[in-house]
Amino acid sequence: MPDKKSLLEIYETLLKTYGPRNWWPAKTPYEMMVGAILTQNTSWRNVEKAINNLKGCLTPEFVSSVPNEELALLIRSSGYHNQKAIKLKSLTEWFGKYAYCAASAKKVDGEILREELLAIKGVGRETADSILTYALDKPFFVVDAYTKRILYRLGCDLSGSYDDIRTKIEQGIPNDLYIYNEFHALIVEHAKRYCMKTPSCEGCPLEEKCQKRIIDT
Secondary structure (H helix, E strand, O other), X not given: OOOHHHHHHHHHHHHHHHOOOOOOOOOOHHHHXXXXXXXXXXXXXXXXXXXXXXXXXXXXXXXXXXXHHHHHHHOHHHOOHHHHHHHHHHHHHHHHOOOOOHHHHHOOOHHHHHHHHHOOOOOOHHHHHHHHHHOOOOOOOOOOHHHHHHHHHOOOOOOOOHHHHXXXXXXXXXXXXXXHHHHHHHHHHHHHHOOOOOOOOOOOOOOOOOOOXXXXX
16 A cells, blocks of 8 residues: 555545545435445446435435335336335434434444444445445545555555555545545546546556556456
């Protein structure tokens, strides 16, 4: 894993190139949580379709009371809709512990919240960390496939578990919620524009730093 200076240089280069991403696009913390479930194994475009279908009723009260079959139909565009309907129900049940109030959840230690989220069926580490960072203002760096791909191609050692990689990255950057938020969003943007599975290297802002290890981990 690169040292603190190198990681910050990557972050600053991407920020200069793309500007602030203002991610995650959601009107409420709960909408963000819903999006974190819906985006599993699908594109954001499909998530947007599902969220639009829920427009006017995207509240924990609605999700907790609507029949599973009806909820599944509303989110059908996100794929795996039957399973995701169950996941949304479970996540909403957890959120009910805090009276559906993000401000109340934010008062709880981040590690405790993470344990609670990971105990929910269908919420893995990437989803939990997304919710913590973007809905509950707890700095946990989100490690997704894009993160692994870009850092691997830049020559980084990605051995170890999800949490091993996350911890190494967190040790290399300031413990700052804004940086965590923007860095992940910038990585996603860069992966979509240049660092795809088959990369488009011409004009890439990280080309000078890249070792061009093309085989994905």
